Amino acid sequence: MSARSFQGELQIPRRHVVVFCDDAFGPQSERWIDLIPDGRHRILPVFDGGFDAAHPACRPRVEAFFDAHSTRFDRASTLVVPGGEMAKNDPQVVESVLASIHAENICRQSFVAIFGGGAVLDAVGFAASIAHRGVKVLRFPTTTLAQDDAGIGVKNGVNHHNEKNWRGVFSVPTAVVNDFSLLATLSARDWRSGFSEAVKVALLKDAGEFERLEQDAEAIARRSEPESQRAIVRSAELHWQHIVEGGDPFEDEIARPLDYGHWSAHRLERLTQGELKHGEAVAIGLGIDAALAVELGRSTPDFQRRVLSVLHKFGFTLDHPQLDDPSELFVGIEQFRAHLGGALVLTLVAEPGVSFDIHDADFASISGAIERHRSMVRTLQV
Amino acid sequence: MSARSFQGELQIPRRHVVVFCDDAFGPQSERWIDLIPDGRHRILPVFDGGFDAAHPACRPRVEAFFDAHSTRFDRASTLVVPGGEMAKNDPQVVESVLASIHAENICRQSFVAIFGGGAVLDAVGFAASIAHRGVKVLRFPTTTLAQDDAGIGVKNGVNHHNEKNWRGVFSVPTAVVNDFSLLATLSARDWRSGFSEAVKVALLKDAGEFERLEQDAEAIARRSEPESQRAIVRSAELHWQHIVEGGDPFEDEIARPLDYGHWSAHRLERLTQGELKHGEAVAIGLGIDAALAVELGRSTPDFQRRVLSVLHKFGFTLDHPQLDDPSELFVGIEQFRAHLGGALVLTLVAEPGVSFDIHDADFASISGAIERHRSMVRTLQV
Numbered sequence: 019m020s021a022r023s024f025q026g027e028l029q030i031p032r033r034h035v036v037v038f039c040d041d042a043f044g045p046q047s048e049r050w051i052d053l054i055p056d057g058r059h060r061i062l063p064v065f066d067g068g069f070d071a072a073h074p075a076c077r078p079r080v081e082a083f084f085d086a087h088s089t090r091f092d093r094a095s096t097l098v099v100p101g102g103e104m105a106k107n108d109p110q111v112v113e114s115v116l117a118s119i120h121a122e123n124i125c126r127q128s129f130v131a132i133f134g135g136g137a138v139l140d141a142v143g144f145a146a147s148i149a150h151r152g153v154k155v156l157r158f159p160t161t162t163l164a165q166d167d168a169g170i171g172v173k174n175g176v177n178h179h180n181e182k183n184w185r186g187v188f189s190v191p192t193a194v195v196n197d198f199s200l201l202a203t204l205s206a207r208d209w210r211s212g213f214s215e216a217v218k219v220a221l222l223k224d225a226g227e228f229e230r231l232e233q234d235a236e237a238i239a240r241r242s243e244p245e246s247q248r249a250i251v252r253s254a255e256l257h258w259q260h261i262v263e264g265g266d267p268f269e270d271e272i273a274r275p276l277d278y279g280h281w282s283a284h285r286l287e288r289l290t291q292g293e294l295k296h297g298e299a300v301a302i303g304l305g306i307d308a309a310l311a312v313e314l315g316r317s318t319p320d321f322q323r324r325v326l327s328v329l330h331k332f333g334f335t336l337d338h339p340q341l342d343d344p345s346e347l348f349v350g351i352e353q354f355r356a357h358l359g360g361a362l363v364l365t366l367v368a369e370p371g372v373s374f375d376i377h378d379a380d381f382a383s384i385s386g387a388i389e390r391h392r393s394m395v396r397t398l399q400v
Numbered sequence: 401m402s403a404r405s406f407q408g409e410l411q412i413p414r415r416h417v418v419v420f421c422d423d424a425f426g427p428q429s430e431r432w433i434d435l436i437p438d439g440r441h442r443i444l445p446v447f448d449g450g451f452d453a454a455h456p457a458c459r460p461r462v463e464a465f466f467d468a469h470s471t472r473f474d475r476a477s478t479l480v481v482p483g484g485e486m487a488k489n490d491p492q493v494v495e496s497v498l499a500s501i502h503a504e505n506i507c508r509q510s511f512v513a514i515f516g517g518g519a520v521l522d523a524v525g526f527a528a529s530i531a532h533r534g535v536k537v538l539r540f541p542t543t544t545l546a547q548d549d550a551g552i553g554v555k556n557g558v559n560h561h562n563e564k565n566w567r568g569v570f571s572v573p574t575a576v577v578n579d580f581s582l583l584a585t586l587s588a589r590d591w592r593s594g595f596s597e598a599v600k601v602a603l604l605k606d607a608g609e610f611e612r613l614e615q616d617a618e619a620i621a622r623r624s625e626p627e628s629q630r631a632i633v634r635s636a637e638l639h640w641q642h643i644v645e646g647g648d649p650f651e652d653e654i655a656r657p658l659d660y661g662h663w664s665a666h667r668l669e670r671l672t673q674g675e676l677k678h679g680e681a682v683a684i685g686l687g688i689d690a691a692l693a694v695e696l697g698r699s700t701p702d703f704q705r706r707v708l709s710v711l712h713k714f715g716f717t718l719d720h721p722q723l724d725d726p727s728e729l730f731v732g733i734e735q736f737r738a739h740l741g742g743a744l745v746l747t748l749v750a751e752p753g754v755s756f757d758i759h760d761a762d763f764a765s766i767s768g769a770i771e772r773h774r775s776m777v778r779t780l781q782v
């Protein structure tokens with residue numbers, strides 16, 4: 019027979035919606051309820067166990083809210099899962115969510131409402147995405163990191179083969195509801211941890227925002243509400259813009275510009291076996307990548323100092339004994355290369371708002387950057 | 401703080417490409433190789449064990465082809481998985497594919513090339529879709545059903561909780577390569593089984609195609625190449641058009657028009673524990689739904705007779721002892737309703753190319769339709 023083929027573009031309509039409020043289960047609830055299709059929907063609340071323990075009033079209030087709005091919601095029994103990276107390391111977490119989805123008759127027109135930090139959003143979102151080829155998800159992020167970065171992404175996944183996010187899919191939640199009241203009980207470390215990603219995305223995308231963070235860092239570290247909420251909203255917006263307007267929401271391209279500072283951060287998280295939180299590791303990673311740009315003659319010590327200073331004002335510790343052995347950290351470059359599929363594309367920043375890509379990074383440059391980073395960290399006021 | 405929200409449409413570019421050829425690993429190979437991005441790509445061949453046993457020359461030839469084209473392909477060790485519904489029932493199949501993807505360093509820029517029937521395409525495609533948030537897939541369907549329907553879909557999945565496709569995702573392969581030479585060793589039952597879906601989609605979408613199938617059914621049953629290949633191409637095209645042009649490729653809407661005849665087919669497959677192949681069950685299901693349209697006063701016995709006659713000419717057996725108990729079959733209506741999320745939308749056909757939806761189906765109508773179906777089946781020539 020003669021040559022035949024059919025080729026066409028699929029139209030896959032997906033809205034990405036992020037809503038901010040001071041109290042999602044009070045008078046502002048219509049901000050997110052209005053995003054839900056008409057009619058009554060079965061809804062399965064899933065809570066991060068760490069958040070639930072720190073914030074015990076939330077779960078009964080959420081359950082009572084769904085019950086009180088019974089014309090819109092048909093509530094299933096709440097599931098509580100382990101919080102933190104354990105949610106992504108223990109395959110039983112995904113299985114327990116799948117079991118609840120099945121037992122509670124959650125279908126493709128139903129919702130899973132996830133209350134948690136980034137790891138729980140990732141693991142529970144993954145389970146929801148593979149049940150019935152995807153049930154609907156509402157995300158209620160409970161950490162600064164989840165509100166200003168992780169919860170905005172359209173990825174989910176769990177760890178496997180000792181590799182981060184080895185299993186996962188891309189999927190878009192019905193809505194991300196950033197409720198500031200959920201942050202009230204965060205520890206100082208968890209509070210701080212979200213803001214290294216805010217610094218990262220400002221460095222990549224918005225010089226004015228970076229200057230604003232330089233001004234506001236101390237107020238945010240004191241948890242002053244206006245400055246903190248403004249910074250979270252702007253970081254979320256910059257991440258959201260990258261996904262919605264960047265043209266590559268499901269990462270078909272090789273480059274991962276938002277992974278600035280992350281090759282070393284992921285490696286440090288692994289090497290310290292979770293002692294460093296993701297945001298803490300990213301703060302060090304940003305410092306190393308700023309130093310690398312200087313080491314490569316593409317940036318200045320003045321820029322490097324500005325990066326370290328703002329992170330220092332947020333309260334991040336920027337050195338770590340693990341940096342004693344640059345060869346251990348250098349493995350992270352090869353892992354990042356493998357993650358991208360063989361061709362390295364490493365985004366660095368030369369000055370706020372001005373980034374460039376490099377396609378190779380030898381050991382001499384990396385060890386030089388680490389030494390340069392540690393030297394300048396020692397000059398910061400303690 | 402004041403109300404804030406960000407809302408925007410994601411642009412998710414996905415081309416859906418179906419290529420036909422007489423020999424994908426001969427001179428026509430450029431038809432699909434040209435669809436692969438430039439450069440050299442790691443590729444993992446995965447073979448349906450049933451196909452591999454029936455068609456033993458294929459696998460070494462494919463391996464030699466990839467090795468001979470080493471500027472484009474870096475071949476991993478071939479994996480052979482169980483064929484048929486076992487691929488979707490045994491969770492170890494997905495795990496074995498994931499293990500190969502990991503061991504063979506298949507990344508997001510690599511390919512999994514799947515050679516198999518619909519079940520293997522579904523299960524292996526599911527594994528590929530959740531590794532690294534989705535590695536690239538080439539589908540080489542090896543049955544008439546996979547070439548004219550299943551392989552064209554953008555779904556994948558495996559069975560769980562004793563429910564079909566309980567776990568799965570939507571994902572779009574890089575290309576579907578329909579190589580007619582792969583059909584040469586199909587059994588008579590497997591050959592025939594693909595054509596009930598061709599009848600289905602013609603009834604739904606194209607009256608002229610239905611008339612053509614009425615004319616060609618005997619020739620296709622004899623495996624005459626021109627008529628068979630034409631029918632496969634047209635069925636694939638109609639399924640492809642529905643996905644690409646229908647506006648709902650990932651089934652966000654409730655209606656599933658392509659599931660005409662399937663509520664009873666899925667139930668019959670379950671009740672007969674796989675004794676009936678999917679295409680055989682669909683043939684009976686089409687007959688029952690044609691009778692249901694008559695039973696509801698929306699169609700005529702003449703139409704019903706045309707549907708049964710063409711299926712009969714293809715060689716399908718249209719009665720089954722399982723139809724003795726209509727209440728067992730009726731459960732399929734409730735399961736289909738639950739699958740859709742609570743609101744029943746059942747697409748029926750009144751005459752070729754003219755469909756309508758019903759939103760309820762009571763037991764009296766269903767049992768009446770089954771009786772009407774069996775009565776007319778008895779009048780067909782044997």
